Each structure stands twice: as C-alpha cells, then as structure tokens.
Amino acid sequence: MHDIYSFVSGPLVWVAFIIFFGGSAVKILAWNSLCKKKDPTVHNYWSWIHVFKSLRHWLTPFGTLGWKSNPGMCIATFAFHLGVVILPFFIYAHIILLEESVLGIGWPAVPDSVADTMSIIVVVAALYFLIRRIIVPEAKYVTSFSDYAVLAIAAAPFITGFWAYHHLPGYSVAGLLHILSGEIMLAAIPFTRLSHMFFFPFTRGYIGSEFGAVRHARDW
Amino acid sequence: MGEPAEKNGHFTKDKGIDEGCRRLTPEKIESVVKKMLDTEAGARMKVYVETCVHCGLCSEACHYYNSHDGDPTFSPAGKVKQTLWELIRKKGRVSVDFIRRATEISYTECNLCKRCAMYCPMGIDVAYMMLFVRRICHFLGTSPQYIQDTAHSHSATMNQMWVKEDEWIDTLFWQEEEARDEMAGLEIPMDKEGADVMYSVIGPEPKFRAQLIYQAAVIFNAAGIDWTMPSTTGWDNSDMCMYTGDNDMMARLKRTHYETAMKLKVNRIVMGECGHAFRSVYDVGNRALGWRMPPVPMVHGIEFYAELFREKKIRVAKKYEPPVTIHDPCNVIRGRGLHEELRYVTHQICENVVEMTPNREHNYCCAAGGGVINCGPPFKNKRVEGNRTKADQLKDVKAQGVKTCIAPCHNCHGGLEDIIHGYELGLELKFLGDIIYEVMEK
Numbered sequence: 001m002h003d004i005y006s007f008v009s010g011p012l013v014w015v016a017f018i019i020f021f022g023g024s025a026v027k028i029l030a031w032n033s034l035c036k037k038k039d040p041t042v043h044n045y046w047s048w049i050h051v052f053k054s055l056r057h058w059l060t061p062f063g064t065l066g067w068k069s070n071p072g073m074c075i076a077t078f079a080f081h082l083g084v085v086i087l088p089f090f091i092y093a094h095i096i097l098l099e100e101s102v103l104g105i106g107w108p109a110v111p112d113s114v115a116d117t118m119s120i121i122v123v124v125a126a127l128y129f130l131i132r133r134i135i136v137p138e139a140k141y142v143t144s145f146s147d148y149a150v151l152a153i154a155a156a157p158f159i160t161g162f163w164a165y166h167h168l169p170g171y172s173v174a175g176l177l178h179i180l181s182g183e184i185m186l187a188a189i190p191f192t193r194l195s196h197m198f199f200f201p202f203t204r205g206y207i208g209s210e211f212g213a214v215r216h217a218r219d220w
Numbered sequence: 221m222g223e224p225a226e227k228n229g230h231f232t233k234d235k236g237i238d239e240g241c242r243r244l245t246p247e248k249i250e251s252v253v254k255k256m257l258d259t260e261a262g263a264r265m266k267v268y269v270e271t272c273v274h275c276g277l278c279s280e281a282c283h284y285y286n287s288h289d290g291d292p293t294f295s296p297a298g299k300v301k302q303t304l305w306e307l308i309r310k311k312g313r314v315s316v317d318f319i320r321r322a323t324e325i326s327y328t329e330c331n332l333c334k335r336c337a338m339y340c341p342m343g344i345d346v347a348y349m350m351l352f353v354r355r356i357c358h359f360l361g362t363s364p365q366y367i368q369d370t371a372h373s374h375s376a377t378m379n380q381m382w383v384k385e386d387e388w389i390d391t392l393f394w395q396e397e398e399a400r401d402e403m404a405g406l407e408i409p410m411d412k413e414g415a416d417v418m419y420s421v422i423g424p425e426p427k428f429r430a431q432l433i434y435q436a437a438v439i440f441n442a443a444g445i446d447w448t449m450p451s452t453t454g455w456d457n458s459d460m461c462m463y464t465g466d467n468d469m470m471a472r473l474k475r476t477h478y479e480t481a482m483k484l485k486v487n488r489i490v491m492g493e494c495g496h497a498f499r500s501v502y503d504v505g506n507r508a509l510g511w512r513m514p515p516v517p518m519v520h521g522i523e524f525y526a527e528l529f530r531e532k533k534i535r536v537a538k539k540y541e542p543p544v545t546i547h548d549p550c551n552v553i554r555g556r557g558l559h560e561e562l563r564y565v566t567h568q569i570c571e572n573v574v575e576m577t578p579n580r581e582h583n584y585c586c587a588a589g590g591g592v593i594n595c596g597p598p599f600k601n602k603r604v605e606g607n608r609t610k611a612d613q614l615k616d617v618k619a620q621g622v623k624t625c626i627a628p629c630h631n632c633h634g635g636l637e638d639i640i641h642g643y644e645l646g647l648e649l650k651f652l653g654d655i656i657y658e659v660m661e662k
Contacts, residue, residue, distance in 0.1 A: 038262025066339040138276035141292035207343030216557030
C-alpha cells in the first residue's frame with residue numbers, strides 16, 4: 001500500500017504533468033501549423049479586440065442570450081468550471097505539497113470550509129450535467145459514452161477529495177484515489193473533449209473575430 | 221412551382237438525389253469522403269468536432285428544431301451527428317442511404333443562417349460543417365436536382381436562370397422603355413465606363429421580377445446617380461454554386477462579377493436587395509479568390525438607400541401608412557450588421573413600424589436561405605413546416621396590426637411568401653425598393 005502511495009504521489013505526478021503540458025503543447029502547436037496551412041482564414045481574420053469582446057460576454061454569467069434563456073445550464077456551467085479550474089490552485093493541502101516538493105514558495109489558500117462547499121458545488125453541478133444528459137432530449141441525442149466518461153473523469157477528483165478530507169469510511173484509499181483521479185484528469189485533457197479547456201479561447205475567438213470584424217454583428 | 225412533394229419512406233423524392241444515389245457505390249463514397257477529410261478538412265474542422273461538448277445549447281437557435289417541437293434530430297448538433305461525426309467516425313465507410321440522408325439534411329434542413337453560432341458557448345460554426353457535408357455530396361453527385369440545375373446554369377451562362385445575353389439586354393431596354401413613360405429621359409446606362417456605380421442584380425430579377433429593375437432605375441435616376449449596368453456576363457451577382465459545394469465555380473462567378481466592375485472602372489458596386497448574393501460577394505467569393513475583403517468596394521441595397529436618404533438625394537412625398545414589420549435577413553444582418561441601417565431606411569419611408577421578436581442579429585431565418593428554396597418544389601412543404609417559428613413571429617406582429625412585412629432579400633421573400641400562404645397569415649411582402657419607389661418624390 002505504501003509503495004503504491006509513493007508511486008502515485010511521486011513519479012506518477014510527474015508523468016501526469018508531463019503528459020498534460022507536453023500533450024497540450026504538442027497538440028496546440030501541431031494544429032496551429034495545420035491551421036496555418038489549411039485554414040488561412042483563422043489567422044487572417046483574427047481580431048484581438050473582437051476576441052476579447054466575445055470572450056468577455058461568454059465568460060460573464062447571463063452575459064449572452066443563450067445563457068439567459070438557459071439559467072440552469074448557465075449557473076451549473078459557471079459554478080462547475082470555477083470549481084474545476086480555479087479551486088485546485090487554492091486548496092491548502094495542494095499549496096503545501098507544491099511548496100514543500102518543488103516550488104519552494106506558497107500563496108494564500110481559500111479557507112477549508114470554502115473549498116469544501118465549492119467541491120460540493122462541483123459535484124452537484126456534475127450531477128446536473130449527468131441528469132440533463134439523460135433526460136433532456138437534445139442533449140441525450142448527441143451524447144455518447146465518451147461524454148459520460150469525461151464527466152466522470154472531471155468529477156472524480158472532487159468526489160474523492162471530499163471523501164478523503166472528511167475522513168469518511170475508507171478514506172485512506174480515497175486519498176490515493178484522489179491523487180490518481182487528478183492525474184487521470186490531467187493526462188486526459190489533451191486527448192479527450194476536455195481539450196475544450198484550451199481550444200475554447202480559439203473557437204470562441206475565431207467566431208468572435210468573424211462576427212465582430214467582418215460581419216459587424218454581435219455573437220452573443 | 222406547385223408540384224406536390226413525394227415521400228419515399230423516410231426520404232423525400234428528388235430526381236437529383238435519387239439518380240445520384242443510384243450511381244453510388246460504397247467504394248466511391250469511402251474514397252471521396254477520405255479524400256475530403258485528408259485534404260480540405262483542416263484544423264478548424266478537427267477543433268470543431270473535438271471541442272463540441274455535446275451540450276445541445278445550440279438547439280433553441282434553430283427554427284427547424286423549434287418548429288418540430290424540439291425534435292433533437294433537427295438541432296444543429298443533431299444534424300452534425302447524423303452527418304459529419306459519423307463520416308469521420310466511420311472514415312467514410314457509410315451506406316448509400318446514409319449519404320442520401322446526409323444530402324437531405326445538409327441541403328434542405330439547414331439554411332446556413334449561423335444563428336446557432338450565436339448560441340454555442342464554444343462558438344462552433346455548424347454552417348461551416350454543413351457546407352463541408354454539401355461539398356462531399358457535390359463530389360458524390362447527389363445534390364438535389366433543382367439547385368444543381370441553377371449551378372449548371374451558372375457554369376453554362378454565368379447567371380443563375382439560363383438568361384441569354386440578348387434576353388438580358390432586351391430586358392434592360394424593355395424596363396427602360398417602360399419607365400420612360402413615367403419619368404421622361406430616364407436611362408438605364410449600359411456599360412458606361414467610369415460610372416460611379418455598377419448596379420448588379422440576381423438572375424431571377426430579369427427572369428421573374430423585372431419590375432425591380434424598373435424601380436431601381438427610377439430611384440437611381442431620381443437621385444441623380446452616375447450609374448451603369450453591364451450588358452455582359454458579370455451582371456448577375458447571385459451564386460448557387462456557393463451552396464451546392466462547387467467552390468471552383470463559385471470563385472469563377474465572383475471573379476467575373478468583380479472583373480466586370482473593374483473593366484467598367486466604376487468606383488463601387490451597388491447590389492440589389494439580395495442576401496445570399498451579398499454573402500457570396502462580400503464574404504465568401506472574395507476569400508475563394510484570395511482577397512481578404514472584396515477587391516472592389518461594394519454595398520448592399522440597404523446601405524445604398526440609407527446613403528440616399530442621409531444625403532437627401534431622394535425625398536419622401538408621403539410615408540407609407542399601413543403598419544409594417546421588418547424581417548432581418550441573415551446574410552446582411554448577421555452577415556454584415558446592417559440592422560440599424562435597415563431600421564433607419566424603414567423609418568424614413570414608413571409611418572408605423574412594429575418590431576418582430578426576436579429581431580436584429582437574433583432574428584429567425586426565413587427557412588428559404590442557404591439554397592434551401594432553390595432545392596425546389598420537392599422540399600417546399602418541409603420548408604414551410606420547418607418554420608412554424610417564423611409563422612408565430614409573424615402572427616404576433618399581425619395581431620398588433622401589421623399589414624406588410626419588409627424583407628430586403630430575395631430568398632427571404634420566397635420563403636416568407638410560402639409561410640404566409642401556408643399559415644394563411646394574409647400579410648403583404650415588400651422590398652425596401654418597392655416602398656421607396658411608391659413613396660418617393662419622382
């Protein structure tokens with residue numbers, strides 16, 4: 001057990017980060033050069049001011065017509081992503097680990113109660129997505145197995161984190177699973193739909209440029 | 221244009237699709253799809269397919285989806301699932317029936333209006349993907365018969381309606397002569413080198429709506445514009461090849477149009493009230509030819525009329541009284557942001573304007589655009605049934621007393637006319653030019 005723990009919390013962390021950073025970088029660079037070759041419109045019509053304008057509207061809760069007409073999805077999406085993307089950087093235990101192992105510096109953490117609440121919110125939002133996929137016809141129709149898989153991958157670190165932190169039964173395994181699921185998520189990002197994490201600014205930015213700079217129309 | 225639509229099981233009968241599919245083999249399908257995926261599908265396609273998180277938020281944007289009570293097979297993502305995702309997943313190893321269905325979906329169940337791009341959090345351009353599917357069908361030879369016929373006309377005559385050169389010139393003389401009865405000394409100057417404006421129209425104008433050329437001539441003459449119309453090919457700014465997926469022919473058409481303007485040494489092109497032609501000239505054809513923006517300055521009729529009113533080149537004798545509503549065509553509103561100009565012109569010429577909801581960039585499509593109406597009678601009922609949403613929008617404004625709907629686009633006119641008849645709405649349809657001609661001081 002101890003050996004597994006050292007492996008998962010040691011070398012495997014490195015592997016996960018290397019896959020995440022390396023995989024993402026390779027994918028972005030390769031597809032960017034493919035884009036230059038085959039889709040010259042993207043670079044030619046890219047317009048930073050309209051990119052930011054579009055991103056600003058879409059990254060503001062209820063900032064677009066689509067968000068306004070889907071309040072449930074709007075709240076769930078923002079709450080979920082806030083927890084998934086921002087929270088991990090401000091968990092006390094994460095900061096300590098990073099400070100003591102590699103970085104040598106720390107930064108302020110969010111209070112444990114806040115982290116705890118946010119984890120619950122992430123899990124509730126994930127459940128919302130899950131139920132929506134099962135019962136909302138237009139989501140169900142386009143759902144495939146991989147959609148459930150990525151949802152599970154993204155939610156797992158929060159479920160196991162909550163489990164370990166609260167010392168619920170079997171928590172020693174939960175700690176291990178927490179680290180492992182975090183690593184799986186990191187490593188999965190470049191190779192699954194989770195890559196929308198880094199492609200989102202490009203797809204949004206491009207349509208924002210087309211609408212803003214060429215079409216002179218709003219895209220929100 | 222009243223042939224009844226026939227169904228063959230799940231499919232709509234169409235000579236072009238049926239014949240095209242009869243000649244297909246699985247090997248041919250696989251090789252064409254593979255070639256397209258290997259060559260023309262680039263990073264943009266890959267990113268769109270991989271980034272779509274299958275949330276379905278695009279659905280409510282689509283009039284087909286709304287009109288079919290939320291049937292997910294009509295949602296934008298649902299249409300991509302039934303076409304492109306499968307083609308990619310199976311690497312082109314799909315059946316002939318799959319291609320038949322993909323043809324019908326991409327040509328007749330999507331107007332390429334890009335309203336869904338405004339509802340997708342990721343900003344995925346479904347119209348781009350549907351056009352890619354059409355292009356595959358183009359190479360497979362399964363395009364619907366009627367639209368393919370217009371594409372053939374384009375390649376044989378450089379206009380959409382098989383209008384011969386002498387017929388075109390004769391139409392201009394005819395309209396000039398007619399209009400002279402009303403306005404002495406009126407001219408439709410042909411091939412006038414160095415004129416300020418080249419006025420271009422779509423093929424159906426000389427074919428079916430010659431009075432629009434008459435009206436335009438009256439407006440140009442009353443405003444004292446130094447203008448001309450070409451007698452040669454290049455007079456037609458329309459472009460159905462853009463919608464059949466025949467990109468090479470599309471580029472030829474646009475080059476002829478621009479080159480005609482260059483040859484006449486005009487300062488700019490003014491286009492009649494057409495949406496798809498505007499998209500082709502302003503946004504698509506230029507790119508196909510390697511121009512970032514159109515090589516000759518060009519404006520849509522809406523912008524031109526707005527300019528005439530701002531510069532007081534035409535004056536209104538008495539505003540149009542019956543309450544009107546404004547239909548915002550996708551290609552000039554979502555495609556060029558002319559919504560405020562359209563309102564400015566409308567308020568200049570109309571006494572009572574009632575807005576439809578939603579409006580401006582968010583307006584619902586007419587269900588005729590994107591070449592759908594050009595797929596002809598076999599798909600007419602589908603198009604009308606597929607846009608109950610528009611009928612509801614129109615019913616709302618009718619209840620507020622609206623008698624006339626202004627639609628500054630030919631395709632919108634065709635589509636709205638069928639919707640107005642189909643749902644017995646009893647509204648009158650007009651172009652801006654119709655009303656300007658009616659109310660202006662001549």
